[in-house]
Amino acid sequence: MKPRARLVAALACVSLLAVGCARNAPLDTLRPQGPIAHQIYGLWNMVFILAVVVFVLVEGAIVFALFRFRRRKGDDSAPKQTHGNTRLELTWTIIPMLLLGSIAIPTVAGIFSLARVPKGALNIQVQAQQWWWKYNYPKQNGIEASFTNANELHIPVGRPIWLSLNSNDVIHSYWVPALAGKQDVVPARTNHLKIEASHPGTYLGTCVEFCGLSHANMRLRVIAQEPADFEKWAANQARNLMMPTSALGKKGMKVFLAQQCVGCHTIRGTAAAGNVGPDLTHVATRETFAGGIFAFNTHNLRLWLSDAPAEKPGSKMPAGIATMGLSHSDINALIAFLEGLK
């Protein structure tokens, strides 16, 4: 019973693994959406199959031995005393060496190929800080004028992206599983990561190096667009703010510029030129805010502006009502202003 139970358990694990990966998981590492992630996926498949074969053989042999060589009731005789077999032992030393040696070749090839600087790539600078991502798009082929954006990385499909990553404070790690592996972002160093998407779409990512209190709240997304759409988006991002037209929006802008908001945030075209928090010039074009943890909508904005640290522990953004002394009508006006920043 015991060995059989273990076999059943092992089979159950394997089948559960298969079932488990079929579920809807936007961060799934096993559904690559670009050539780089695909290359990694190929290596994973190679080693996974190998590991499963070794697993079945070794565990099978153990279970077989346990079953075949169990002591029967009443059998007190001693087994034949074997002390070893040098030839056999050399064999099971050399075979794993050859096996591992053979997977070393594609591994090393893969390491070097992933590190190679791509030709014709779009260059984007990524700056990490607790707990959000800042992107600088320098002027280059496809981008008319440089601009700054946060958390949501827009990229054109079919073109490799060469990210240069820096950190402002502690170590973070940039990861978009569908497009590439992860790359740590280390202060005072510039690391590089190559990503590429084959199809338009939104690909979720997240910070994966423990970076403090709100490590869990430092998410990101990559939005891949057709090159023409991307260029349109980039051109809009490079513009100054869109002036509010409604009365409420105008009031919101006044509140914004009169408050401490300007010390931390930049809105290009106004006096707000802070560098601590994200650039808000086109915040309403983003799907999410606050490190990618909230959908950009009125309800969430109200929660956030009223008491940011309650929503995101350790956030540098002060509590709107308790600390900054905003009234509810101030907050409504701010929301109207921010929602107009397309």
Next chain:
Amino acid sequence: MATVTEHLETPAYDGPFRRPTETQKGIVSWLTTVDHKRIGILYGCTALLFFLIGGSEALLIRLQLAHPNGHVLTAEQYNQIFTMHGITMIFLVVMPLGAAFFNYLIPLMIGARDVAFPRLNAFSYWTFLFGGLFLYSSFFLGGAPQCGWFCYAPLSTMGLPTTIGTLFYAIGLQITGVASLVASVNFVTTIINMRAPGMSFFKMPMFIWMSLVTNFLLLFAMPVIAVALFELLFDTAFGTNFFNPAQGGDPVLWQHMFWMFGHPEVYILILPAMGIVSEVLPTFSRKPLFGYTFVAFSGVAIGFMGWGVWAHHMFAVGLGPIANSAFAISTMFIAVPTGVKIFNWLGTMWGGKISFTTPMLFSVGFITMFTIGGLSGVTHSIVPSDYQQTDTYYIVAHFHYVLFGGAIFGLMSGIYYWYPKLTGKLLSEKLGKTHFWIMLIGFNVTFAPFHILGLQGMARRYYRYPAHQGFDFWNMVSTIGSFIIAFSILIFLINIVLTKFKGKPSGDDPWDARTIEWSIPNPTPHYNYLEIPVVHERDDWWHKKYSEDEQGNLVPVVAGASDEAVAHAEHAEPHMPKPSYWPLVAAAALPLFGYGVIFQWALGALGAVVLLVGIYGWAMEPVE
């Protein structure tokens, strides 16, 4: 035994440094003991207590993560709990459990009466205990460490709500590190110098081989982390800039030093369990260990190669393709000696007559679960693939298969196997087997889903995770599994309590075992061997009971033919080292230094005084 009394006479010297005379009774005898067996028991019991604490922290973690957006703990509490869970399980559970086995078994298995430096041994235990208590006092004195067990700078030095936890981390691990370091000196010396006559290196039990390798690893690894911890402490407490990039320091330096210790540490945690398994399997297969020299040398090979793989913890740091390739290859090849061990254990069972006793079940559990952890370990060496898996739950699955499915199962096997040596009683087999099966099921229900969660992209060290990312179901399964494990541990504790009150005497050799510690009575007399044994064979005790004919068939030795016990009755009880207060006093100074650095320099000065008194008393106390 009439002659015993002559050694219990009051010592002639009666000054302030006189040694306690009562060696075997009362609480003072435990506080002053230098008996390696009692120190081993203290180590083991303390480690099991910390195991319950660390396990409770694990349950808190699992409760928080049972549902998306969990609210059981705040972010800061969660970060403290997962940090302390890791620190506890590694430094206060698995390492000291290994030390408990070293302490209890090394002198017994090599035919010695004690370790080379008995008082140093006591100092090691008290230092470990005070280090552990010091770490846990942080919860009441400003906040536990919340930087993860790896405590990466500059997060740990400047990126947290409070860095007091980092101070407790740096000093607490420094103190437990002193305990490990002095213990390793002691055990290396003991194994090299105190083996019974005839016990050449290749007649040592395999557990002794693995102990020797482990203690050499400790001897060289602890200084590395000691330097790193001092630098971390100086950065945090005194504003030095070893790891501060803003002032030219290098945060990656901390990672190199931490993992240069941290990877040998992994083998420090697993090798004692491998030694235990290598004793248990032959006993219950009734066959000698298959390929003794291969197993011994593969252990030594792991000891050497373990130093050349540390950067596989850092593949995503950005060390460049050449460094990553080199460490990928070394990581692949360290799987070879580990694989050799698995195959040799298989060879040991092959053709045997396997009895499924509780220790055997736990050893088989070790092999099967460790194989899974080993295979997922090999997948990490495929660096591009590791770029996807590192820092996800896939890694958490891997190291729990190695350290729980491996180390803890192996150590449990050892506890069930050698329990009669401690108490003269066998733990209940029925409860033991129940414990094993429930723990095996709970373990797999808890940790197998982590593979899936990791591949689905669930990152580690998240105090909460959003819904609709495919994480809900498997997290719930894992949480249920963790409570199954907790239930199995409860059965284990019940087993210990019931055995204490209702256990039947085990006899001296309940398992028909192989190694010489089973040739002496259970529970072990405080002097171990009345007469130091002379060793002729590997598995000497087995060969006193059986011999082999040319075909390898076992022939029992005629009763009395090699029995020397008759002569023993005439011997006087051996003269054993006297207990001492001073190791306890000297060890008590170390946490005082720690509190001195963190809170008030006067406490450090007090620590200096206590240390001086302790060392002076230690040096000056009379032999008798």
